[in-house]
Each structure stands twice: as C-alpha cells, then as structure tokens.
Amino acid sequence: MTVAAAAHPPGALAELRGWVAVAAASARANVAYRATVAASVLSNVTLTVLRGYLALAVWEAQPGLAGYDTRRAVTFVVLGQALMTTFAAFGGMIDVPGRVENGGIVIDVARPFGFLRWWLAREIGRAAVFLVSRAVPAGAVGVALFGVVLPASGAAAAGFAVSLVFALLVSFGIRYLVALTAFWVTDARGTLAVSSLTMTFFSGAVLPLTIFPGAFGEVARVLPFGAIVQVPMDIYLRPAGGTGIGQALAFQAAWALVLLGASGLLTRLALRRVVTQGG
Amino acid sequence: MTAPGQEPTPPRQRRPPPDAPTGGLTSGDLTPAGLAPAGLAPAGLAGASAGPGSEIVIEAERVRKTFVQRRRIAGQRLRRERIDVHAVRDVSFTVRAGEIIGYLGPNGAGKSTTIKMLIGVLTPSAGRLRVAGLDPAHQRIALARRIGVVFGQRSTLWWDLPLRDSFELVRHLYRVPPGQFRANLARFVEMLDLGPFLDTPVRQLSLGQRMRGDLTAAFLHDPSIVYLDEPTIGLDVVSKAAVRAFLAEKNREQATTIMLTTHDTADIEQLCQRVLVIDHGRLGFDGDLATLRERLGGERTLVVDLAAPMPPLTVATPGAHVIRVDGPRQWLAFPARASAAPLVAEIAARYPLVDLAIREPPIEDVITRLYTTGPEPRPAAEPAAN
Amino acid sequence: MASGKTGPVAGVRRVREARGVRGDRGAGAVRGVRGIGGLLRAEARAYMLLVRVAFREAAQYRTSLALRSLTEAAATVLDLAAIGIVFAHLSALEGFSLAEVAFLYGTSALAFALAEAFVGPVDRLGWHIRDGRFDVVLIRPVSVLVQTATMAFSPQRVARVAQPAVIVVVSCLALHVHWTPDRVLLVPAMVLCGAVLAASAFVATAAVLFVAPDATVAVAASTQGSALAARYPMTVYGHHLALLLTVVLPIGFVSWLPALHVLSRPDPLGLPTALRFASPLVAAVAVGLAALAWRAGVRRYRSTGS
Ligand SMILES: Nc1ncnc2c1ncn2[C@@H]1O[C@H](COP(=O)(O)OP(=O)(O)OP(=O)(O)O)[C@@H](O)[C@H]1O
Numbered sequence: 023m024t025v026a027a028a029a030h031p032p033g034a035l036a037e038l039r040g041w042v043a044v045a046a047a048s049a050r051a052n053v054a055y056r057a058t059v060a061a062s063v064l065s066n067v068t069l070t071v072l073r074g075y076l077a078l079a080v081w082e083a084q085p086g087l088a089g090y091d092t093r094r095a096v097t098f099v100v101l102g103q104a105l106m107t108t109f110a111a112f113g114g115m116i117d118v119p120g121r122v123e124n125g126g127i128v129i130d131v132a133r134p135f136g137f138l139r140w141w142l143a144r145e146i147g148r149a150a151v152f153l154v155s156r157a158v159p160a161g162a163v164g165v166a167l168f169g170v171v172l173p174a175s176g177a178a179a180a181g182f183a184v185s186l187v188f189a190l191l192v193s194f195g196i197r198y199l200v201a202l203t204a205f206w207v208t209d210a211r212g213t214l215a216v217s218s219l220t221m222t223f224f225s226g227a228v229l230p231l232t233i234f235p236g237a238f239g240e241v242a243r244v245l246p247f248g249a250i251v252q253v254p255m256d257i258y259l260r261p262a263g264g265t266g267i268g269q270a271l272a273f274q275a276a277w278a279l280v281l282l283g284a285s286g287l288l289t290r291l292a293l294r295r296v297v298t299q300g301g
Numbered sequence: 302m303t304a305p306g307q308e309p310t311p312p313r314q315r316r317p318p319p320d321a322p323t324g325g326l327t328s329g330d331l332t333p334a335g336l337a338p339a340g341l342a343p344a345g346l347a348g349a350s351a352g353p354g355s356e357i358v359i360e361a362e363r364v365r366k367t368f369v370q371r372r373r374i375a376g377q378r379l380r381r382e383r384i385d386v387h388a389v390r391d392v393s394f395t396v397r398a399g400e401i402i403g404y405l406g407p408n409g410a411g412k413s414t415t416i417k418m419l420i421g422v423l424t425p426s427a428g429r430l431r432v433a434g435l436d437p438a439h440q441r442i443a444l445a446r447r448i449g450v451v452f453g454q455r456s457t458l459w460w461d462l463p464l465r466d467s468f469e470l471v472r473h474l475y476r477v478p479p480g481q482f483r484a485n486l487a488r489f490v491e492m493l494d495l496g497p498f499l500d501t502p503v504r505q506l507s508l509g510q511r512m513r514g515d516l517t518a519a520f521l522h523d524p525s526i527v528y529l530d531e532p533t534i535g536l537d538v539v540s541k542a543a544v545r546a547f548l549a550e551k552n553r554e555q556a557t558t559i560m561l562t563t564h565d566t567a568d569i570e571q572l573c574q575r576v577l578v579i580d581h582g583r584l585g586f587d588g589d590l591a592t593l594r595e596r597l598g599g600e601r602t603l604v605v606d607l608a609a610p611m612p613p614l615t616v617a618t619p620g621a622h623v624i625r626v627d628g629p630r631q632w633l634a635f636p637a638r639a640s641a642a643p644l645v646a647e648i649a650a651r652y653p654l655v656d657l658a659i660r661e662p663p664i665e666d667v668i669t670r671l672y673t674t675g676p677e678p679r680p681a682a683e684p685a686a687n
Numbered sequence: 688m689a690s691g692k693t694g695p696v697a698g699v700r701r702v703r704e705a706r707g708v709r710g711d712r713g714a715g716a717v718r719g720v721r722g723i724g725g726l727l728r729a730e731a732r733a734y735m736l737l738v739r740v741a742f743r744e745a746a747q748y749r750t751s752l753a754l755r756s757l758t759e760a761a762a763t764v765l766d767l768a769a770i771g772i773v774f775a776h777l778s779a780l781e782g783f784s785l786a787e788v789a790f791l792y793g794t795s796a797l798a799f800a801l802a803e804a805f806v807g808p809v810d811r812l813g814w815h816i817r818d819g820r821f822d823v824v825l826i827r828p829v830s831v832l833v834q835t836a837t838m839a840f841s842p843q844r845v846a847r848v849a850q851p852a853v854i855v856v857v858s859c860l861a862l863h864v865h866w867t868p869d870r871v872l873l874v875p876a877m878v879l880c881g882a883v884l885a886a887s888a889f890v891a892t893a894a895v896l897f898v899a900p901d902a903t904v905a906v907a908a909s910t911q912g913s914a915l916a917a918r919y920p921m922t923v924y925g926h927h928l929a930l931l932l933t934v935v936l937p938i939g940f941v942s943w944l945p946a947l948h949v950l951s952r953p954d955p956l957g958l959p960t961a962l963r964f965a966s967p968l969v970a971a972v973a974v975g976l977a978a979l980a981w982r983a984g985v986r987r988y989r990s991t992g993s
C-alpha cells in the first residue's frame with residue numbers, strides 16, 4: 023500500500039514491490055495478536071505430539087504398514103501435520119466469501135493490484151508466518167520426541183524445498199477456486215464444506231495415500247490434493263539414490279499450472295458479475 | 302408506561318428542516334425565536350424541562366472506559382507498545398423519563414462506547430451506571446427487555462430471513478403479548494411504509510429500508526428507553542424525515558426516552574430537547590441547544606430589505622456591522638448574546654425598512670466551534686444544567 | 688415461503704399463548720423466585736427457538752444446504768473408511784482388542800459429537816466478534832451462550848451423532864464382556880458425562896475468544912486435540928502424557944476410565960478404581976469452571992470500534 027503512494031518505479035520492480043508489500047502486510051496481520059499465535063503454536067504442537075504417539079503405537083502393532091517403517095511413519099505423520107497447517111490442507115483461509123457478504127469485495131476489485139495476485143500474495147505472507155510459527159516448532163518437537171528422520175540425500179532435501187513452493191501453489195489454486203464460487207452461490211458454506219473434506223482426506227494429511235487400497239488408491243494418487251502433503255513427504259522420505267524426484271515435482275508443477283490457469287479464467291468471469299448484498 | 306406529567310412537547314418539528322431549499326427572505330431559517338430577547342431560550346427548546354419532575358431513568362456517575370490497544374512502534378518491526386485509550390473518562394449525567402437527548406461529539410469522542418456501556422455490551426472500567434434501576438453489565442438480560450437499540454451501522458435483524466420473520470422472532474425473544482405485537486406492527490408498518498418489504502429477506506433491502514426495519518424491531522416491545530447510534534447515517538432526505546418523525550411520535554405518544562448519537566445537525570435541531578457533547582471522552586456540555594449557542598457566542602445575522610439599494614448601512618449599535626450587500630438587501634452581523642431589538646429599532650428609525658429577518662448561527666458552526674475550541678478550558682464546560 | 692403464521696416459530700408462539708398473556712411488568716421479581724428451574728426452562732425455550740431459526744436460515748440456501756448434507760454423509764463414510772483401513776491392518780493396539788479399541792473410540796466420539804451438536808458453534812464466536820456482529824447478541828434478552836451456540840447452527844451437526852453411535856452399538860455386540868447391570872448402565876452414563884465434559888471444554892476454550900478473537904483456529908484445534916486424545920487407549924501416549932491427559936486435563940474421564948470398568952481391565956496407569964465412577968463429579972466441576980470462564984470472557988468483551 024505504501025508502494026502505491028511511492029514514486030512509481032518501472033515495470034518489474036514495481037510489480038515485485040507490490041507483491042512484497044501485500045505479502046508483508048498479510049504476514050503482519052497474522053502475527054498481530056500474540057496470544058493468538060501462542061495459542062495456535064501450542065495447539066499445533068499438542069496435535070503433533072498426539073498424532074505422533076498414535077502413529078508410533080499403530081506402527082509398532084503393525085510394522086511396515088503402508089510401506090513405511092516405524093520411524094518413517096512417524097516422520098510422515100509429524101511433518102505431514104506441519105505441512106497441513108502451513109498449506110491449509112483443511113481448506114478455507116481465503117476469505118472471498120466473507121468479502122462478498124460484507125460488501126468489501128468492491129474495494130478488493132477496485133484495487134490497482136490484480137484480484138488473483140492480491141489473494142496469492144496474501145497467502146504467501148500467511149504461509150511464511152505459518153511455516154515459521156507452526157511448522158518449525160512442531161517439527162522440532164517431532165525431532166526431539168520421535169527421532170524424525172532427515173532427508174537421505176541433498177537432492178531429496180532440495181527437492182523437498184522446491185516441492186513446498188508447489189504445494190502452496192496447488193493448495194492456493196484449489197482454495198481460491200472454491201472461494202470464487204461465492205460469486206455465484208449466495209452461501210459458499212456448502213462448497214467450502216465439500217472442498218474442506220475432499221482436500222483434507224485426499225491430501226495425505228489424514229492417512230498416507232499409499233495406504234489406500236486398489237483403484238481407490240490409484241485415483242487418490244493422481245488427484246491434485248496429494249501435491250499438498252503426500253508428494254512433498256514422498257520426496258522427503260525418498261531413500262538415498264532413489265529416483266523420481268523430478269517426476270514428483272513435475273506432477274506438482276503440472277497441477278499448479280492447471281489450477282492457476284483456471285483461477286485466472288474464473289477470476290475474469292467472477293469479476294464480471296460482482297454482486298454485493300445489502301447496503 | 303406513560304410518565305406522569307408528560308405533555309406533548311411543543312413541536313420542534315414545526316421548524317422546516319434546514320436542509321430544505323433556502324430561497325428568499327421568507328426561507329426556513331427565519332426563526333421567530335430569534336426575535337426573542339437574547340439569553341432567553343425559545344419556548345419548547347428548553348429540553349431539560351421535558352416532563353418536569355419525572356423520574357430519572359439513566360444515571361451515569363464518573364463512568365470511565367479504558368481500552369488497551371497495542372500498536373507497532375514506528376520504525377520497529379516487531380516491538381509493540383501498549384497504549385491505554387481513554388474512550389470515556391469520568392462522564393456523569395442523568396436522564397429523565399421522556400427526554401430526547403442528542404449525544405454529540407467528533408469522531409472517536411466516545412459516543413458509541415458510552416452507548417455500549419449503557420446497554421451492557423461493554424463493562425465500564427470504573428464508575429457507576431444505573432439504567433431503569435438496573436446495572437447494565439450485570440443485569441443485562443433484565444435490562445434488554447426494557448430497552449431498544451438501533452445501530453445505524455449494524456443490523457439487529459436476521460440477515461437471511463424475511464423482515465416479517467425477524468419481527469416474529471423479536472416478539473418471542475422479548476415476549477411481546479400477541480395483541481400488543483399485532484397492534485404495534487400494524488402501526489409501525491404504516492408509519493414507516495414497510496408494507497412492500499415485509500416478505501423480502503433483509504439482505505436484499507436497501508440501507509434505508511433496512512433501517513426502517515431495524516427501527517420497527519427496536520420499538521416492537523414498547524421499550525421505555527431507546528438508544529440509537531447514528532440512526533440516520535447514509536439515509537436520504539425522505540428516509541431521514543421518516544425516521545425523525547417516527548422517533549418524535551414515539552416520544553410524544555409513550556414518553557419513550559430516546560438517546561441518539563448523530564453527526565447530522567438536522568437530527569439535533571428537529572428532535573433533541575437537550576444535548577450532551579463529549580470530546581476526547583469528556584463531557585463538555587450538557588444543556589439545551591439554545592444555551593449551547595448562546596454560551597459559545599458567535600454572531601447572529603440580521604437580514605434587512607430596504608425600499609431601495611443603498612450603500613452599506615452605518616449603525617451605532619455596538620458590535621453590529623454590515624457583512625454583505627445585495628441590491629436592496631443587506632446582511633448585518635451582531636453578537637449572538639445581544640438583543641436584536643436595539644439594532645432593529647435603530648435601522649427602522651433611520652432607514653426605509655421593508656422587511657427583516659434574523660438568522661441564528663447555524664448549528665454546524667456552533668458544533669464545529671465547540672469541537673475546535675477543545676474540551677478543557679471552555680466556559681461552557683459546566684456540569685449538568687438541570 | 689411459509690408465512691409468519693405457519694413457520695416453526697408458530698409452534699413456540701402457541702406454547703406461549705397457552706400460558707396466557709402475562710404482563711412482563713414486575714415479572715423480574717417473580718422470575719427470581721421461580722429460581723434455577725424456571726431459568727433453565729426459559730433458556731431451553733430460547734435455544735429451541737433459535738435453532739429453528741437457524742434451520743430456517745439454512746433452508747434459504749437450498750443448494751448449499753444440500754451440498755453440506757451430502758458432505759456430511761460423505762464425511763461419515765470417509766471417516767468410517769479411514770477407521771476401517773486402519774483397523775483392517777490392526778488386530779490389537781496396546782494390548783486392547785479391536786472391539787475394545789472400537790468401544791473406546793465410539794463412546795468418546797459419541798460424547799464429543801453430542802457436545803458438538805449442542806454447543807459446537809461457540810468456536811465461531813471469534814468471527815462474530817471480529818465482524819462486529821456480536822454487539823447485537825448482547826442487546827437481546829437471551830443469554831449469550833444460548834445465542835452463540837445457535838448462531839450458524841448447521842442442521843447436519845445433529846446427524847454427526849449417528850456414526851459414532853453405530854460404532855458404539857457394533858462394538859458392544861462384539862465385546863466379550865459379562866454385561867452386569869452396572870456395566871450396562873455405565874455405558875449411557877459415561878456417554879452423557881463425557882458429552883457434558885466435552886461441552887464444558889468447548890465453552891471454556893471458546894471463552895478465550897472474547898479476549899483473543901483471532902484464536903478461532905487454535906480453539907478449534909484444541910477441541911480437535913482433546914477429541915483425538917480421548918479416542919484411543921491412553922497408554923498410546925506414554926506413561927507421563929497419559930497421566931497428564933487423565934488427571935490434569937480430565938480427558939480420561941470422558942471414556943477411558945469408565946471404559947476400564949466396562950471392559951473389566953486393570954488400570955495400566957495404576958490409578959484408584961474409584962476414579963472410574965468419578966465422571967459425574969468431574970463433569971459437574973467442569974460445568975462450574977466453564978461457566979466461570981465464560982462469564983469472565985463476556986465481561987472482558989471489548990466490542991469493536993465502529
Ligand atoms: N473495541 C475497541 N477497542 C479499542 N479501542 C476502541 C474500541 N472501541 C472504541 N475504541 C476507541 O475508543 C475511542 C472512542 O470510540 P467510539 O467508538 O466510542 O467513538 P465515537 O464517538 O462513537 O466516534 P464516531 O463518531 O466516529 O462513531 C476511539 O479512540 C476508539 O479508537
């Protein structure tokens with residue numbers, strides 16, 4: 023916002039500054055209430071611990087379940103929980119419906135920063151805060167309590183880092199498309215509920231997708247949702263000398279492209295029919 | 302319900318609204334009251350005298366509300382400082398049954414905060430509040446049955462339901478007897494012209510229509526006190542007039558005590574017998590409008606029509622001087638506290654006077670002056686006038 | 688659309704009319720004398736009224752309602768599938784047989800589902816406060832809790848009770864337990880007390896939102912966490928954590944401790960047997976604490992500047 027007021031630097035630089043400003047504002051808003059951040063960190067750590075112990079018990083009773091040994095399984099569950107919160111695998115978090123309902127959408131549309139860009143930049147800011155405040159503490163607790171394994175190779179570690187970016191893009195794409203339905207249905211709670219359920223279940227956050235049997239599993243593994251938790255974890259847990267990192271990244275990238283393309287198209291349609299309610 | 306001794310107050314409403322088009326000399330701001338000797342409040346304006354001797358329904362004693370806000374320190378990314386915002390400080394006043402009180406003040410003065418404390422939405426940080434004999438924060442539910450609230454910016458209606466259903470709900474929540482409900486609803490629908498919208502979901506109503514719905518909902522249970530926080534905000538002239546007429550009518554009919562905040566000076570001029578002015582959380586004035594005008598001084602204007610165009614008049618009356626000449630018409634300013642009589646007499650004696658009118662300083666000016674002079678050292682800063 | 692005459696509201700009206708037109712003037716004192724019973728009845732009536740309104744509001748958006756109902760059904764199926772997938776691979780967990788684990792899972796899930804059905808929406812409080820919609824709640828003559836618990840009440844949450852109820856019934860049939868009267872009675876009693884405990888936890892944590900309205904996600908996560916913790920044998924979490932979850936946070940009283948009696952098992956944590964029957968007491972204390980927390984929260988409500 024301060025950027026708009028500043029002298030207009032040319033092209034790309036101005037663009038970049040815009041992104042940084044929006045993302046930073048969003049990040050600040052997400053740390054604005056310290057009590058809230060503290061409560062979220064605490065509850066996230068608690069959930070991580072509980073799920074970690076549960077995984078430990080299950081895999082001790084049934085070693086090798088879903089193709090993971092116990093330490094890998096716990097790693098999957100603990101880091102998966104961290105990814106789930108950072109990338110909002112439970113859906114929502116993009117408040118277009120709220121803006122449509124309270125009329126604030128008019129302001130969003132009137133902003134000289136693209137609508138899609140605005141929300142994506144905000145998501146980047148939010149995810150950065152969540153990564154630091156939710157994922158890192160949960161991961162640290164995981165390392166301390168459960169002996170979470172580290173990536174077996176530099177390639178796996180680098181691939182994991184890249185895959186996080188794609189995970190965010192895919193998660194954003196899905197949630198943004200869902201949020202845009204608010205332009206067509208007066209009450210987006212329905213679509214939100216559907217998406218929330220589907221995303222959570224098929225992202226791999228509830229159960230590793232590798233545990234799903236037969237054709238059900240086959241389908242689950244090609245849907246975009248897996249790109250949010252399952253694929254990054256696959257890359258992370260890839261054994262030394264393992265292949266297919268490039269393929270996994272390509273899978274994510276393809277979905278990210280498709281979803282963002284669709285987002286762009288739908289944004290144009292949506293903005294053509296800004297209906298606001300009340301006065 | 303009707304307070305004893307509640308006579309219909311001589312209608313302030315008889316004055317045409319100041320936002321009516323002003324044309325010639327005989328326009329709306331010709332106030333007969335202006336001809337009264339200075340210092341004497343025009344009849345019917347002395348708000349504090351409404352329902353003399355009637356019971357006190359609102360009592361605020363050194364009420365205070367402090368919010369803790371956290372702000373980022375300029376230049377520092379993460380450090381934050383704690384700031385105490387004294388939204389309301391040591392405010393004391395009393396309101397008698399049947400009064401219409403205008404609660405004025407610039408943005409952020411603490412008006413909404415005071416109203417919220419009076420309803421029981423906010424708990425005061427210090428001080429004592431009694432509304433209808435109850436402590437709002439601790440006896441909220443009992444109090445809620447006796448009061449009505451309208452927030453101009455916020456609807457109390459059910460967003461997704463037709464207006465009619467919202468009213469039905471109010472009836473059950475407030476336990477309004479069926480007969481009273483039917484009679485009230487029929488009456489209000491007629492007064493506020495709500496008939497066509499009764500079956501429309503609230504979310505599809507325009508601001509003005511919704512506000513009339515909110516007003517109806519607030520009065521359905523015949524509350525004895527009604528608070529309105531900016532009830533006319535964003536409304537057009539017609540809707541504003543409807544809201545004002547409705548409030549005046551309810552006040553006259555049932556001696557409903559009304560307290561409203563507004564930034565619209567016409568609301569004050571037409572409705573309020575008494576005004577409270579708050580600034581930076583402190584009560585700066587409590588009294589009627591005429592007293593306010595008088596205390597703050599300023600100038601009144603005498604407009605004279607002469608038989609023929611003349612050069613600017615020279616008058617001997619102290620403080621009077623010509624401020625504008627337009628053909629045969631001339632405008633003379635003179636101190637608001639002084640009587641107009643000597644000036645009129647002098648002009649009538651020395652010049653060919655055809656017609657004359659006196660204009661009060663516009664209420665906007667008075668209020669602006671009040672806000673800009675600051676809250677503290679001000680002659681008007683005197684506790685309750687009654 | 689139904690007119691005001693035939694809507695669900697009308698039923699309540701009939702009840703009121705049957706009770707006669709009683710002037711409300713001076714009724715305050717009388718109401719005080721009628722005491723807590725009368726108060727509870729009045730609150731229950733307001734609760735039902737507002738739930739009906741919520742149903743009606745939901746019915747305004749048919750597509751959304753249909754979608755949400757479908758989702759609810761799908762969620763139940765997927766949830767069952769997830770449990771099925773896990774249990775299919777397990778024969779026992781921490782020395783508890785599959786049927787025993789299912790019994791624990793079902794009773795605690797049912798308790799939480801019941802609590803969710805009654806007071807679930809309280810965790811939305813933060814949203815209402817942030818958009819400034821909460822001032823309106825405080826001007827109505829109905830308790831804040833009743834209004835909050837019914838705001839955005841979704842009809843489907845009632846249906847969420849079905850799935851755990853089925854698990855309870857199936858697991859009871861599969862258990863090899865000698866069903867003495869005390870055991871039979873203990874099952875509904877533990878579900879009821881568990882529901883009260885869970886509801887108290889919901890309300891108490893939601894009270895935090897009065898002070899930190901942005902903590903909605905954290906509050907939701909904490910209820911989710913306690914629901915998760917209650918579902919499996921406490922020993923899963925290791926000795927220390929299990930003690931913490933049983934004695935300090937009363938999660939163990941939701942179903943773990945009473946279930947030990949039903950399953951006639953020794954306590955792996957070595958706690959006194961009497962604790963297995965202490966759930967009603969613990970629930971009563973929890974209700975008291977939740978009420979205190981809620982009141983303190985309402986008093987600290989600071990509205991929004993507008
Ligand atoms: N919920 C709140 N939290 C923190 N500060 C608040 C809150 N509500 C009001 N304030 C502060 O208290 C002061 C008084 O606010 P209030 O809303 O009462 O003003 P007002 O007189 O109603 O103004 P306006 O005419 O703009 O509506 C302001 O400085 C405001 O910033």
Ligand SMILES: [Mg+2]
Nearest residue numbers: 412413530993
């Ligand atoms: Mg205000």
